[in-house]
Amino acid sequence: GDAAAGRKKAVACQACHGLDGISKLPDAPNLAGQVEPYLIKALGEFRSGTRRNEVMSVAAKDLTDADIADLAAYYSAIEVEVVPPS
Amino acid sequence: GDAAAGRKKAVACQACHGLDGISKLPDAPNLAGQVEPYLIKALGEFRSGTRRNEVMSVAAKDLTDADIADLAAYYSAIEVEVVPPS
Numbered sequence: 001g002d003a004a005a006g007r008k009k010a011v012a013c014q015a016c017h018g019l020d021g022i023s024k025l026p027d028a029p030n031l032a033g034q035v036e037p038y039l040i041k042a043l044g045e046f047r048s049g050t051r052r053n054e055v056m057s058v059a060a061k062d063l064t065d066a067d068i069a070d071l072a073a074y075y076s077a078i079e080v081e082v083v084p085p086s
Numbered sequence: 087g088d089a090a091a092g093r094k095k096a097v098a099c100q101a102c103h104g105l106d107g108i109s110k111l112p113d114a115p116n117l118a119g120q121v122e123p124y125l126i127k128a129l130g131e132f133r134s135g136t137r138r139n140e141v142m143s144v145a146a147k148d149l150t151d152a153d154i155a156d157l158a159a160y161y162s163a164i165e166v167e168v169v170p171p172s
Contacts, residue, residue, distance in 0.1 A: 018166055029124045032168045038115045051137060079169035082106055082118045 009067055010037070016055065021078045027055075033080030039072035051073075070075025087122075087152070092160025095153055100140065107164045113141075119166030125158035 007019070016025045021032025031039065045051035046060035047068070063071075093105070102111045107118025118127065131137035132146035133154070149157075 013169035022168060023121045023124070026121060026123045027127070028121065029121050031167075033116060033166075035109045035112060035115050037112045038109070041113070080106055080116075080119075081167045081169065083167065 001069030001071070001073030003070070003073040003077045005066075006070035006072070008036060009071055010074055012059070013071065017075075021075045031075040031080040034076055036072050036076035040068055043068040043071065087155030087159030089159040089163045092105055092156035092158070095157055096160055098145070099157070103161075107161045117161040118146070118164040122158050122162035125162060126154055129154040129157065135153070137150075 002080050010017075010019055012025075013031075016023070016028035017031045021030060021034070023030045042051065043060050043063060046053060046056040047063055049057065060068075096103075096105055099117075102109070102114035103117045104110050106118070107116060109116045125147075128137065129146050129149060132139060132142040132148055135143065146154075
């Protein structure tokens with residue numbers, strides 16, 4: 001996917017997920033640095049209904065495959081550093 | 087949940103999710119620093135069957151509420167720093 005295009009499309013996602021991929025709501029997961037094929041799979045499942053969520057079932061309804069690929073490219077590309085657990 | 091207890095229980099999860107919460111497989115999401123209520127909800131859905139996944143439906147089958155709370159506490163407590171997207 002095209003991360004730059006994904007960034008523009010992520011404007012629709014930022015209320016819950018943030019443009020930085022850090023969750024803004026207790027129900028919304030962080031997306032920053034998430035595994036790209038996992039994001040593609042999740043968005044596809046929300047679009048097809050295999051996976052249901054009040055907000056995401058609507059948000060994903062009209063996404064094209066390109067939208068899904070671009071959004072997944074964008075959020076997975078956000079660099080995340082893990083501070084190893086003590 | 088008790089993150090220390092969660093760390094012990096996460097040994098069962100590390101093959102795919104890592105003890106550090108960084109995915110070891112393309113299908114497995116990162117869990118490090120994930121939103122705690124989201125993890126609790128996801129594990130509950132895998133246990134109840136509301137959400138299905140070949141591996142997770144089995145992995146979550148026998149989790150107790152305490153297991154779920156501890157695992158969510160452990161993985162969400164892993165510190166993650168996001169390098170803001172350029």
